[in-house]
Amino acid sequence: MTAAPPSAERRIAPRRQPAMGTLFRLDSEGPPEIGLIWNISRTGVSMLRNEPPAAGAHVTGLLETLTDAHSLRVGMTVIHVKKLDTGDYFVGAHFDQALTDEQLTPFVV
Numbered sequence: 175m176t177a178a179p180p181s182a183e184r185r186i187a188p189r190r191q192p193a194m195g196t197l198f199r200l201d202s203e204g205p206p207e208i209g210l211i212w213n214i215s216r217t218g219v220s221m222l223r224n225e226p227p228a229a230g231a232h233v234t235g236l237l238e239t240l241t242d243a244h245s246l247r248v249g250m251t252v253i254h255v256k257k258l259d260t261g262d263y264f265v266g267a268h269f270d271q272a273l274t275d276e277q278l279t280p281f282v283v
Contacts, residue, residue, distance in 0.1 A: 187215040187272070190282040195240025198248075200233055209265065211237070216278055218250065218268040226255045226263040233267070237281055244280035246273075 192211040198221055200207040209221035219237075227233055234249045250267040257263055 187217045189213040189215045189220070190278070192281055193239055193283055196281050197238050197240070198235055199238055200235040207235075211281070212264070214278070214281055216269075216273045216275070218253070218266065220264065220266045222258075223263045223265050224261075226257070226265065227252045229253065229255050239280060246277055246281075248273075 190213065192214050196211040196214070198209040198211060198219065200209070207223075207225065209219075209223045212220040212222055214220075214237075229252050231252045232249065233252065234247070236245045236247055238245045249270040251270070252265060252267045254266045255263055
């Protein structure tokens, strides 16, 4: 019996661990809507949300650090939403435009 070959990486850019307290603050007419960034790459994010956007939805807002020392306005399309046992939602989204290394650096460890 031979081992299965390793699967090809399906992501365009490697995921990185976000800096502590990296948030996505969605543009909203009502109360603030915030997602806690779980991981981030040049092409997208995974985040935890208490209210799920619909898969396929386009959202805009600010990537921010907890200290508000850095922020970046981005748009993204929601690719998948999964409800977790905690009641929160795991949301994956692709940025409208890939981030440059300079744009990404303040938001990663």
